[in-house]
Amino acid sequence: MKSLTSPIQSAMPSPLFLWRFKVLLFLTWGFICCKVGWDSVMRMDANLRNLFIYEAFLYYNPLLLVTMMVWLWGVNLWVFSQSNVSYAKVFDLDQNHLTHNEIWKCSIWMTIIVPSSMTAYLYLYSHGEVSLAASQPVLLYIFVAIVLIFPFDIFYLSSRFFFLRTMWRIAFPLQPITFPDFFVADIFTSMAKVFSDLERSVCRMVNRQVATIAWLEADSVCGSHSSAIPMVLMLPYLWRLLQCLRQYKDTKERTCLFNALKYHVFPEKWTSLYRPLWLLSSVVNSLYSFYWDITRDWDLSNFSRIFRFNKPTLISNLFYGRKWVRMRSI
Known part of the structure; x- marks a missing residue:
């Protein structure tokens, strides 16, 4: 043929x-x-x-x-x-x-x-x-x-709208928190470098300081000592704090309040007096966040007797499988 x-x-x-x-x-x-x-x-x-x-x-x-x-x-x-x-x-x-x-x-x-x-x-x-x-x-x-x-149906309009709607819900947590809300907000807390560089970039664009390398950062409007940078870095943690409080309002679960402790922030001025307190709070926050990730988010309790749970969770079953018990007929 x-x-x-x-x-x-x-x-x-x-x-x-x-x-x-x-x-x-x-x-x-x-x-x-x-x-x-x-x-x-x-x-x-x-x-x-x-x-x-x-x-x-x-x-x-x-x-x-x-x-x-x-x-x-x-x-x-x-x-x-x-x-x-x-x-x-x-x-x-x-x-x-x-x-x-x-x-x-x-x-x-x-x-x-x-x-x-x-x-x-x-x-x-x-x-x-x-x-x-x-x-x-x-x-x-x-x-x-x-x-x-862009409001027209090109370049994945529904996905862009979903992302923008999620960002709106994160910035204004006035409604019950969904999984995408806290998942994206949790990602934002890991993007400190992105937010700090973004603030300085936009600041320099607004103040027309782009392509001016002959500048002293300490005296610049958009330098590292600008008060806007810690405010920008604080926003993701503030959003997660408000989300945890909203979850507690809806569910009345105390674990939401314990989770909120990871995102407690306060915008004091950067002075020599508050520097030791800031370092101490950073250490405490890091240790508590590590404990929470091990025991709650990742459920790696089998790695340590300190973090062992009595009741297995979904994540532990996915990581370690389930123990099947064969019942004998009577």
């Missing part, structure tokens, strides 16, 4: 060839960005080179870390799918939720766009185009904000 394959179909490249071609393009783009970025850094004066690199990463580090987080979230979803974990029901997602392949597509685009903007910033600034260089991070942040709030 003759083959029914049309000439057009036979002329199309195979999926394996297309995948290899895309990988080759991605690697070529990565090499070009590294080469242009390295040459741009080496063009700078040796005395200003460290400040030049520091400022570049100050603007782009938040989005670079978020990009890495999106990649890892795709890995989590892949593990869930391979393990037959119904994460869509756990996170209360609709039928249009993103799969790990779609999450990885988003992370690929983020991996392309963010370093490309950073490379353009390095190249333009090192070649004397300061105003054009200063516009690169500003345009990038505006682009990211527009993509998130």
Whole structure:
């Protein structure tokens, strides 16, 4: 029998060839960005080179870390799918939720766009185009904000709306707390570096201090001694504190109050008097959070007799399996 394959179909490249071609393009783009970025850094004066690199990463580090987080979230979803974990029901997602392949597509685009903007910033600034260089991070942040709030049905509208709605519920916990609410808020508490760099980046953009490496951080409006940074770092813990209090109001479970102790914060001024208290509270918070993660969140009680439970939980069953008892017939 003759083959029914049309000439057009036979002329199309195979999926394996297309995948290899895309990988080759991605690697070529990565090499070009590294080469242009390295040459741009080496063009700078040796005395200003460290400040030049520091400022570049100050603007782009938040989005670079978020990009890495999106990649890892795709890995989590892949593990869930391979393990037959119904994460869509756990996170209360609709039928249009993103799969790990779609999450990885988003992370690929983020991996392309963010370093490309950073490379353009390095190249333009090192070649004397300061105003054009200063516009690169500003345009990038505006682009990211527009993509998130774009109201039309492109680029996963339902998932973007779900994320924005979750962020609204986290910022204003006036309703019963759902699993996505405290899960995303808990992730925010681990993003201290992202929030601190984001605050300084936005501050410098608002005050038109982008691409001005000849500055003293201690005297700058957006320096490390700015009072806005501890306020920004406090927000995720304050949100989790309010969530725990809301959960206690709804469930009357005392464990919600104990969990709230992990997120107790107070915005005192940074002075020599409060520094020892701040260090002490940090140590106590870290130890208590470690205890809570071991005994409640991860349930790794089998690792230590100190944290052993009498009643097994769902997490312990998933980690260690169940002990089946065979009943003898009487």
